[in-house]
Amino acid sequence: MKIGRITLSDRASSGLYEDQSGPEIERVISACFDEPVDFVRVLMPDDLPGLTALLKRLADDERLPLVVTTGGTGPAPRDITPEATRAVLEKELPGFGELMRRHSYDIARVPTALLSRATAGIRGGTLIVNLPGKPRAIGECLPPLLPAIAECLEHISGFRPKLR
Template identity: 65%
Template structure:
């Protein structure tokens, strides 16, 4: 299964700090799915047009089944991931963002500031995740079954889920 992961961070892109959320996406995807995974890795600053181009590339040219973004979903002026995502989606699936906010709110009351969304472009499911590694972990644990079901609908392929302990 081919999975794109896009880290969106001005500071990580500039080398101010290490990207920890992108590697956490990989760790969690491999923990959730029993399929062999091929990752396409992208690290970008918070620039809407660059995000749009990256998501189009992952869905259209790389033919990823799943594209996961991390970062840029908050209310700050440079947080533009949801806007960029909506520009490439053919069908929006707002339930992904709704359940992530609902689940996260129980632990972090500021989770309601997230504007994360998800949807489909062609045969690719695109999901915006939070920027913190712990939040990436919490959200992906929750979304695994829905991701598998969605991929079955759009690709005719249901990735096997690993047994959860």
């Protein structure tokens, strides 16, 4: 299975620090899916037109069943991931963001979780999911989403990845 994973970070993309969020997505997904996963890795600055074009390419041209983003979901002026995602979606699935915010607020006791604007949705046969930008938040938020991700992939592509 081929999965796109996009890290949005002005600082990491300019080399100020190493991207740790993208590898955390890979670690969690590889540990939870039974199938071997081949990742399409992208590290880019917060750029609305660039992300919009990339999401379209990964969904329409490369036909990836799943694209996961990390970063750019907060309230800062350069946080544009939900806007780019909504611009390309055919169907929004707000429950993904709702679950992450609730999980972070109630379980992980992160009082700032309410600032997250993460969302998810479908474009063609591709599920696009926005995750927080911190590796710890990815490790906490992504596992509870995986059953819904597997179910959604079955509905939109006919393939259901097996979870461990």
